[in-house]
Amino acid sequence: MKFDIIIIGGGLSGLTAGIALAQAGRDVAVISAGQSTLHFSSGSLDLLGCDNNGNIVNNPLNAIASLNASHPYKKVSNVESIAQEAKQLLTEAGITTTGDATANHWRITPIGALKPTWLSVDGMATMQDAGTMPWKRVALVNIINYLDFPTKLIAAGLRNRGIEVDIKAVTLRELNELRKSPSEMRSTNIAKVLERNNLLQGLADAINQVTVDGNYDMVLLPAVMGIDSCSAASTMLNLIAPEASYVATLPPSVPGVRMQTLLRKRFAALDGTFLTGDQVIEGNFQGNKLNSVKTAKLEGERLEADNFILATGSFMSRGLVADYNHVYEPALGVDVDSNSLDRTTWAQLNVTSAQPYMEMGVTTDTKLHCLLGGKPVSNLYAAGSILSGHNSIKLSDAAGVDMLTALQVTHNILNQQ
Amino acid sequence: MKTENNNHQYDVIVIGGGITGAGTARDCAMRGLKVLLVERHDISTGATGRNHGLLHSGARYAVTDHESATECIKENMTLRKIARHCVEETDGLFITLPEDDLNFQSLFVEKCIEAGIQAEVIDPELAKTMEPAVNPELIGAVKVPDASVDPFRLTMANVLDAQLHGAKTLVSHEVIDVLVEQNRVVGVKLRNHHNGEEFNAYAQVTINAAGIWGTLIAQMAGVKINMFPAKGSLLIFGHRVNNMVINRCRKPANADILVPDDAVCVIGTTSDRVPIEACDDMRVTPEEVEVLLSEGMKLAPSLGNTRILRAYAGVRPLIASDDDPSGRSISRGIVTLDHEKRDGLAGFITITGGKMMTYRLMAEEVTNLACEKLGVNKPCITASTPLPGSEPQQESKKYSFANKASHGRHGTLDSKISTGDAASDALVCECEGVSVGEVKYAIDELHVHNLVNLRRRTRVGMGTCQGELCACRTAGVMCDSDDSAQRAINDLAGFLNERWKGMQPVAWGDNLAEAQLTATIYQGLLGVDQLTTERRADYYEI
Numbered sequence: 001m002k003f004d005i006i007i008i009g010g011g012l013s014g015l016t017a018g019i020a021l022a023q024a025g026r027d028v029a030v031i032s033a034g035q036s037t038l039h040f041s042s043g044s045l046d047l048l049g050c051d052n053n054g055n056i057v058n059n060p061l062n063a064i065a066s067l068n069a070s071h072p073y074k075k076v077s078n079v080e081s082i083a084q085e086a087k088q089l090l091t092e093a094g095i096t097t098t099g100d101a102t103a104n105h106w107r108i109t110p111i112g113a114l115k116p117t118w119l120s121v122d123g124m125a126t127m128q129d130a131g132t133m134p135w136k137r138v139a140l141v142n143i144i145n146y147l148d149f150p151t152k153l154i155a156a157g158l159r160n161r162g163i164e165v166d167i168k169a170v171t172l173r174e175l176n177e178l179r180k181s182p183s184e185m186r187s188t189n190i191a192k193v194l195e196r197n198n199l200l201q202g203l204a205d206a207i208n209q210v211t212v213d214g215n216y217d218m219v220l221l222p223a224v225m226g227i228d229s230c231s232a233a234s235t236m237l238n239l240i241a242p243e244a245s246y247v248a249t250l251p252p253s254v255p256g257v258r259m260q261t262l263l264r265k266r267f268a269a270l271d272g273t274f275l276t277g278d279q280v281i282e283g284n285f286q287g288n289k290l291n292s293v294k295t296a297k298l299e300g301e302r303l304e305a306d307n308f309i310l311a312t313g314s315f316m317s318r319g320l321v322a323d324y325n326h327v328y329e330p331a332l333g334v335d336v337d338s339n340s341l342d343r344t345t346w347a348q349l350n351v352t353s354a355q356p357y358m359e360m361g362v363t364t365d366t367k368l369h370c371l372l373g374g375k376p377v378s379n380l381y382a383a384g385s386i387l388s389g390h391n392s393i394k395l396s397d398a399a400g401v402d403m404l405t406a407l408q409v410t411h412n413i414l415n416q417q
Numbered sequence: 418m419k420t421e422n423n424n425h426q427y428d429v430i431v432i433g434g435g436i437t438g439a440g441t442a443r444d445c446a447m448r449g450l451k452v453l454l455v456e457r458h459d460i461s462t463g464a465t466g467r468n469h470g471l472l473h474s475g476a477r478y479a480v481t482d483h484e485s486a487t488e489c490i491k492e493n494m495t496l497r498k499i500a501r502h503c504v505e506e507t508d509g510l511f512i513t514l515p516e517d518d519l520n521f522q523s524l525f526v527e528k529c530i531e532a533g534i535q536a537e538v539i540d541p542e543l544a545k546t547m548e549p550a551v552n553p554e555l556i557g558a559v560k561v562p563d564a565s566v567d568p569f570r571l572t573m574a575n576v577l578d579a580q581l582h583g584a585k586t587l588v589s590h591e592v593i594d595v596l597v598e599q600n601r602v603v604g605v606k607l608r609n610h611h612n613g614e615e616f617n618a619y620a621q622v623t624i625n626a627a628g629i630w631g632t633l634i635a636q637m638a639g640v641k642i643n644m645f646p647a648k649g650s651l652l653i654f655g656h657r658v659n660n661m662v663i664n665r666c667r668k669p670a671n672a673d674i675l676v677p678d679d680a681v682c683v684i685g686t687t688s689d690r691v692p693i694e695a696c697d698d699m700r701v702t703p704e705e706v707e708v709l710l711s712e713g714m715k716l717a718p719s720l721g722n723t724r725i726l727r728a729y730a731g732v733r734p735l736i737a738s739d740d741d742p743s744g745r746s747i748s749r750g751i752v753t754l755d756h757e758k759r760d761g762l763a764g765f766i767t768i769t770g771g772k773m774m775t776y777r778l779m780a781e782e783v784t785n786l787a788c789e790k791l792g793v794n795k796p797c798i799t800a801s802t803p804l805p806g807s808e809p810q811q812e813s814k815k816y817s818f819a820n821k822a823s824h825g826r827h828g829t830l831d832s833k834i835s836t837g838d839a840a841s842d843a844l845v846c847e848c849e850g851v852s853v854g855e856v857k858y859a860i861d862e863l864h865v866h867n868l869v870n871l872r873r874r875t876r877v878g879m880g881t882c883q884g885e886l887c888a889c890r891t892a893g894v895m896c897d898s899d900d901s902a903q904r905a906i907n908d909l910a911g912f913l914n915e916r917w918k919g920m921q922p923v924a925w926g927d928n929l930a931e932a933q934l935t936a937t938i939y940q941g942l943l944g945v946d947q948l949t950t951e952r953r954a955d956y957y958e959i
Contacts, residue, residue, distance in 0.1 A: 109944045110943055111943045148890065315929050323925060348921075349700075392941070
């Protein structure tokens with residue numbers, strides 16, 4: 001099989017590149033192992049939440065200048081326009097968001113903290129300013145016995161900021177059925193039951209009933225609605241009498257799964273080829289070029305392309321593997337950071353310290369070409385969390401790196417031709 | 418509370434909430450004594466919670482220490498009866514590898530039989546059938562009645578029974594002084610770590626069962642005990658590779674026992690002398706990991722590609738005999754020190770040495786002595802009375818994954834766990850099948866104040882995911898006010914740090930991937946680090 005471009009990895013980064021290249025008329029294949037870190041999403045996408053010193057960033061575009069030279073953003077030619085392109089790409093995929101790259105806003109975490117972020121999926125509760133609360137009286141409404149939405153923690157966090165919060169809980173007979181197997185009481189299952197059985201009105205009635213007398217200016221709900229499309233999520237909010245928004249839950253993330261679904265649909269609509277449940281196990285290099293790859297399932301088949309993008313993620317996505325004494329990139333064996341040889345230097349004793357393993361990844365040249373034996377591979381690029389040189393937890397920049405480097409690679413490929 | 422504290426008068430104070438202290442409190446209480454059990458951290462935080470969880474048959478000691486071997490097999494058979502719900506009758510193998518001397522095997526079997534241990538030489542081929550994980554290169558195998566025991570459960574069962582017999586238990590209460598009046602210990606000064614309050618408790622006899630920390634307690638009483646802190650490191654693997662205990666048939670050495678415990682298995686140990694000051698913060702070194710892994714793979718080669726969940730270390734309270742201050746002759750046997758005879762200090766006894774296996778015997782010995790001092794003449798009945806949870810089964814609950822799991826953990830005490838309604842049946846921990854009902858039971862009845870306590874009582878977060886989501890769910894269940902919400906967040910941060918302490922020495926492979934996922938969820942998604950205001954004073958890391 002021969003494509004213009006093969007993308008290895010079907011997460012946020014791989015899908016972003018896939019859509020952009022397919023939109024440009026290229027014949028693109030994405031090879032995906034299945035799940036992605038979108039399943040752990042907050043419903044918001046971060047560009048840069050904190051600087052190198054841990055200070056909150058208000059304007060990501062300005063703060064990017066202060067990042068280390070190793071940061072992947074340093075290989076993005078025009079962050080402002082590429083960030084706009086990313087937002088546009090999401091909108092065209094049916095994922096409408098609020099926010100832009102010149103001013104972070106705030107999201108509410110599932111335990112009631114506030115974190116700065118770049119884009120939030122419509123419907124998610126956000127604040128423009130962490131110092132001024134947009135609401136005075138909030139009803140925090142959970143589904144009875146849904147444990148992945150710790151309302152007491154969220155309420156305490158909001159009360160600490162001067163908001164009056166009442167905790168309420170509602171249920172429906174159909175959700176009780178779900179509860180018969182206690183391990184099924186998880187976000188994605190709830191979302192499927194609500195959406196596929198037309199239960200949104202019933203649930204909204206129950207919520208309206210417990211909130212009608214409270215004089216609330218905001219009703220906050222767990223983000224467990226709208227797994228297949230945005231419409232269920234927004235329909236639900238419209239059915240509730242006061243203004244209502246969603247707060248992220250513990251994983252799996254319904255807004256995250258929905259984002260993945262919509263991005264895949266968009267890619268498919270652009271005639272992209274999506275090979276799921278498979279993984280690349282070998283690359284066939286010739287000189288400074290990658291000719292083809294082999295996958296675990298398509299035995300004997302060589303997948304050829306003019307260009308390749310490696311977007312398999314970090315350790316948790318198996319894009320990087322650490323064994324007893326070294327770190328490597330398992331799909332193609334391209335170069336990773338040289339500081340990966342001494343295991344005792346990978347991890348610090350304190351759990352909240354900046355962990356050195358977080359900065360590990362594949363090394364690239366200024367055009368994001370992967371290196372093999374220290375030399376750039378002319379038609380192989382890396383994008384997303386697999387890139388070395390930044391700590392996505394400390395900087396809150398994971399989604400931004402995923403999307404912006406993917407789009408930069410897209411430009412690099414399109415300009416090259 | 419105040420009046421109760423001011424009125425702390427007991428027959429016996431037992432210092433130390435490990436298995437020895439818990440067993441001693443039980444025995445004393447069953448003989449009708451008024452008992453106070455004090456523990457500075459949590460039940461089974463010391464060496465009791467940091468070993469293999471092996472119910473020794475005694476075979477390991479048969480060649481080198483006949484007395485220990487005899488004690489072990491006797492207690493082994495007793496615990497199978499009285500602590501049924503804490504024991505899994507796995508049996509064990511002692512294997513000889515090509516690099517070992519096969520001649521040792523016949524001596525080993527002979528000495529086992531001498532000690533009363535049923536040791537049966539079996540064909541290596543049969544051994545491979547019985548235990549498919551065993552190193553296929555083995556040239557000899559002996560089957561012995563080893564078993565697996567849950568030390569957390571066993572200790573808690575002893576505490577519960579002590580309480581049922583009237584004993585009072587204070588966890589998070591540290592002995593900060595031993596009260597001495599005219600050559601007699603009359604009690605202890607305690608500090609409550611929850612609120613900082615200090616008060617005295619009095620007793621006619623004070624029993625020092627503080628393990629390695631007993632040397633510090635003795636110091637407070639003005640007497641010297643020559644302890645030899647011996648660190649032992651172990652690794653827990655992510656699933657149960659073996660179904661029988663696998664030992665090396667040779668003289669005891671490093672990393673030569675692999676024990677199946679619940680859904681995991683544990684390899685250990687190393688043995689190195691450490692300074693007493695280091696005992697509060699034991700960390701496993703890369704060298705120890707190397708030894709444990711390479712030696713462990715000789716017992717069961719598949720350990721080499723099994724995920725290591727965590728590394729941990731305990732300190733054995735070994736003791737040098739009094740006439741040998743150089744410490745050359747270190748005993749692993751039971752040591753009861755009557756400080757009245759030894760040092761002219763009345764009302765004070767130290768019980769130390771020994772092994773988890775022989776805790777009941779140690780308790781019996783020291784209780785005999787305490788009774789003698791108190792003029793009480795009642796026989797010990799701990800060997801014949803089942804522990805709470807191991808009584809004959811009355812009726813069983815409706816079958817469910819969580820009910821079955823909690824029955825395994827709590828035995829007949831599971832009748833106290835509410836089930837049958839949706840709120841109680843909601844699962845907080847899917848790996849180990851822990852329900853909201855079980856969490857509430859543990860909080861109400863088992864001295865649970867934080868997530869690490871809960872982990873020891875219920876196995877919450879002990880499974881493959883090591884608390885990936887259940888820690889946060891449980892924190893949500895455990896808090897009931899804004900005040901406790903902040904405590905729950907601090908508790909969560911403490912739990913994550915504790916968990917990382919065990920993962921950090923083995924942070925590679927799937928474990929590193931899991932660590933990154935945890936950090937992404939708890940720091941990135943949730944922002945636990947940003948809400949944490951303090952480390953909890955009553956937190957104790959393992």
